[in-house]
Amino acid sequence: MLRPKLIDVAREAGVSPTTVSRVINNHGYLSEETKNKVFQAMKRLNYQPNSIARSLHGKKTQLIGVIFSSVSNPFFGELVEKIENKLFKLGYKTILCNSADNKEKERVYLNMLIANQVDGIIAGAHNLGIKEYEKVGLPIISFDRYLSSTIPIVSSDNYAGGVLATQELYQSGARKIYFFASSHTPNSPTDKRRVGYLDTIKKLQLEAHEKVIASATPSSVKALMIRQILSTEQIDGIFCSDDLTALIVLRQAKELGIRVPQDLKVIGYDGTQFIQKYHPELTTIAQPINDMAELLVELLLKRVTDEQSELKEHYVLPVKLIRNQSSLQFI
Amino acid sequence: MLRPKLIDVAREAGVSPTTVSRVINNHGYLSEETKNKVFQAMKRLNYQPNSIARSLHGKKTQLIGVIFSSVSNPFFGELVEKIENKLFKLGYKTILCNSADNKEKERVYLNMLIANQVDGIIAGAHNLGIKEYEKVGLPIISFDRYLSSTIPIVSSDNYAGGVLATQELYQSGARKIYFFASSHTPNSPTDKRRVGYLDTIKKLQLEAHEKVIASATPSSVKALMIRQILSTEQIDGIFCSDDLTALIVLRQAKELGIRVPQDLKVIGYDGTQFIQKYHPELTTIAQPINDMAELLVELLLKRVTDEQSELKEHYVLPVKLIRNQSSLQFI
DNA sequence: TTCGGTATGTCAATCGTACGTCACAAAGTT
C-alpha cells in the first residue's frame, strides 16, 4: 500500500488507531506484545507517520531554515554541510535557502520559512533590516553578523585572525602589508579582521593599505584589479580576507613574475578543507568550521526546546594560523 | 500578534474566515473592497498562511527533497545551488540531504522525506537498491545514475566527454594516455566517460591505462598514489574523471618537475564555475550545470503536477571542451 | 469475592485551513 495511514496500521495490527498512536508516541500503558504487533505492522506497510498532520497539533515540525548567500562558495558549502549533518543527527531537516545576497529573495525566504512553521533559523546572510528579523518571532541564531540584541551571534575570532595574519606577514619579513577586504561593512564581525590588521599595523609602526575587492565582483575583474595593484605598487605582504581572493593574488603574482614567498607573502582567510587539500601552499587563517556549525546548531536547539534559555549575545571561537609556503620567511 | 491565524485576520478585517480563505485562494465571488480589507488586515497582522495546515488538505507541500552526497564539493555545490534557485523561483522549497555516500543515512533520509510529504525528489546519490526507491511512490528524477526503469535520468553526455578529452590529449601530442577514474561502477552513466576513453584509445590504436582513485580516498593519499604513478611511468597525458583529481595531478607534476603541458597534458572533468575562475589553466570537460539543473527541475515538476506525464528514460545534455593551458600542444 | 493495577478500546475534540453547499441580499432584467 502506498502511503498507508495510522488507521491502516491499526487494521493490519488488529488494534485500535488509538493504540497505534500510543505505541508511536509511547504514551500510556502498553504491553510488549501489542507494541511488537504494531511495530511489525508498521514495518510491513512501510508506514511513515505523516509529519504534516503531527505538526498541525502544535508539535514541532523538526524543520530548520538555513539561510546563506551561496553554497557554491566552498566556505559556505562546508559550513552548511556540517550544519546539515548535525541537524540530521538530532532529527531535524534542513531547508536550504541561498539568498544570493538578494534582499528581496531573503525576505521572501523568511516569510516562506514562517509559513512552513520551521522550528528555527540559522541565518548567515543578512541584507534585511533588523526589524524584519525581529518580527519573525522564531528562534534565530546568526552567523558572523549582527542582527539585533536578541539574536545571538556565532563567529570566529575575526579580530585575532586579523592580528595573527598581520603578525605572520611581519615576522616573515614583509613591511609593506596590504589588506584586501572582500566587503566593507563597518561594525560587522567580519570587519574585525580589518580592525585587527589596522591595530597590528599601528603597533608595528607601519603604514596601513586597504583595498576593497567586493566579493560580488566578477573574478576576472578582481584579477585585473589585483594585477593592477601588484604591478604598480611595491608590496611584500598581502592579507586577504578570504582564501579565494588569495588564490587570485597567487595566480596574478605568478603571471607577473613576482615570486611567492620570496618577493611577496600572502595570507588568506577561512581555511576550508578544500583549500587545505587543494592549495596546501597557501597560508591561511582557519576558521573552526566544524565547531561553529556545532555551536550554531546547539544554541539554536537550545532556543527551540526552551524559549527562555539565556544565551550570550556573541560567541567567539578561536581561529588558527595554518602556516604554509606562501608566507614563509625566505632566508 | 505573533503567528496570527486565518481567523484573526477575519476578525481584523471584519469578515468571515471563509471570506479570508477565498481572498487568499482567489476563489468565488469577491468584491475589490473586501479583498482590500482582507489584504490590509493580513499586512497589519503580518499574516502568513500556515502551509502545514494547507498541505494537510491534500494540497501539495511545495517541498522538494534534494539528495546529494555532499555540497562541499564545488560541483555538487553549484548544481544544488542552481536547483535550489530554480525551485525557489517556481515556489518550491528545497530540503537538503547530504547523504555522505552513506547507505543508512540515505535510507533514513528517504523515509524522512516521505514523512514530510515532499512533492518530489531529485536524487544525485544512490547507494540504495532500486527497490527502496521504487517503493517511495513519489515523483523522482535521478541525476547521473540508473535507479529503475521508471525513474528518468538526467546526465550530461559522459561518453562524448570521454571521447573529447581523449582526442584532445591525442591531438596535442600525447601518446601514453592514462584515465584516472574516481570510481568504478560499471553501467553507471559516469562510467561512460571511461568507455568513451577506451573506445577512442582503441580507435587511435593506443594502449589503455586505467587507474581508480576512489573519490572517498583522503586527498593526501590520492596525492601519493598519483605521485607514485607520475614518477614511475612515462606518461604524457592524463584524463581525470573529475577536476579536483586533476588539480592534484597538476600539483604533483609541478613538485616532480614535470612540466605541464610540455611533458604532460592534463584534462579534468566537470568544469564548474569555481574551476574556471580559480584554475583557468586547467583544460576540462564542462558539464552544463545550469541546463542540467533546469532540466532536473522541469522534469520533476512535470511529474509532480501530472503523474501520468510521459518522460523519457534518459536525458543527455551536451558537454563542452574548455581548452586551456594544461592540454596545449607544445611546439 | 473484591480491589487495584494494567491493558486496550471507544468517542470526541482539536490543530489551521480548504472548499463545496446553501442561503440570502443587492442589483439588474423583463
Added chain:
DNA sequence: AACTTTGTGACGTACGATTGACATACCGAA
C-alpha cells in the same frame, strides 16, 4: 412586481494524527 444574476458570507465537513476522558476487560493479590 416577479424573476434572474451575481456577490457575499455562514456552515459543515475533511485532512491525519494526537490526546484526554471514559469504559471495559483482564490479571493476580488480598
